[in-house]
Amino acid sequence: MRLRIFTEPQQGATYDTLLTVARAAEDLGFDAFFRSDHYLKMGNVTGLPGPTDAWITLAGLARETSRIRLGTLMTAATFRAPGPLAISVAQVDQMSGGRVEFGFGAGWFEAEHTAYGLPFPTDARERFDRFEEQLAAIVGLWETPAGETFDYRGRHYRFENSPALPKPAQSPRPPVLVGGTGRRRTPRLAAAYADEYNVPFNVLEDTGAAFDRTRAAVEEAGRTRPMVYSAAQVVCVGRDEAEVARRAAAIGREVPELRVNGLAGSPGEVVDKIGRFAEIGAERLYLQVLDLSDLDHLELIADKVASQLD
Incomplete structure (x- = not known):
């Protein structure tokens, strides 16, 4: 099991904090x-000093880190045109020496679109149609052999005689992550385009059911390359109950609720729950860290949780 740190900067974080x-x-x-x-921002937080752009942030981090992999859960298809997005991600992959992973979703939060002048198709079917076309186009651009051109004709997006440049550092492309718990279309799109399928913030049983739907879609598609299965969970670990309660209060959550809906409790409790995720096939867990000032939390997880995992 590999543990990954997952942040929510729209809740309030500068670039320096993220670095x-x-x-x-x-x-x-x-x-x-x-x-x-x-x-x-979402919920009862200030969100100050305001949002930071995901791919500008990752470009900076690409130059100021050396080993750790970098990515998004999830870039919204509604935010950027597919051609420029493919260019941006490929460039950040080059800047990082091939450490980028591309989490991509259809987009869902209408309020952020209206707040910043972004078109938002209110029909979910249209959003998924656009998302599928963008997936096909971005992957197609990256996988087009150097020296050849890329053409694509969809209902919403068209590419003609594209040089399909720049190329990412990873060949044929950075890993693509698709996530969510949709019952039909999400598993099909994951099976067709993704290297990793992610279930965010669901209880163990529902996560396992979502994994099973995607496994079935992978089998139905006749896919031979492996799929990585992962989950995202809020994390709240403490050396004792008082420390768990303090960390839960700092992020506006209750300990009993977090024990059900996240990874909360003593290091031993969290290791046991991670083991149950491993039993249903999860190979990676994204630990949602909401208090970015609490670096002792990361140290505790590394020392007392990660050290006990294979």
Whole structure:
């Protein structure tokens, strides 16, 4: 099981804060540093100083870290046109020496679109149609052999005689992550395009059911290359109950609820629950860290949780 640190900067974080957390995650041996891609805070937080752009952030981190992998859960298809997005991600992959992973989703948070002047198709079917076309186009651009051109004709996007440049450092492309718990279309798109399928913030039983739906889609598609299965969970670990309660209060959550809906409790409790995720096939866990000032939390997880995992 590989543990990855996952942050939500729209809740309030500067680039310097994210750099501090990413460097700490790298120094402590975590597998990856991921961030959300949102432009508006959620819930009862200030969100100050305001949003940071995911791919600008990762470009900076690409030059200021050396080992840790970098990515998004999830970049929204509604935020950027597919051609420029393919260019940006490929460039960050080059800047990092091939450490980028591309989490990609259809987009869902209408308020952030209206707040920043971004078109938002209110029909979910249209959003998924656009998402599928973008997936096909971005993967197609990256996988087009050097010296050849890329053409694509969809309902929403068309590419003609594209040089399909620049190429990412990873060949044929960076890993693609698709996530969510949709029952039909999400598993099919994951089977067709993704290297990793992620289930965010669901209880163990529902996560396992989602994994099973995607496994069935992979088999139905006749896919031979492996799929990585992963989950995202909020994390709240303490050396004793008082420390667990303090960390839960700092992020506005209750300990009993977190024990059900996240990874919360003593290091031993969290290791046991991680083991149950491993039993249903999860190979990676994205630990959602909401208090970015609490670097002792990361140190505790690295020392007392990660050290007990294979």
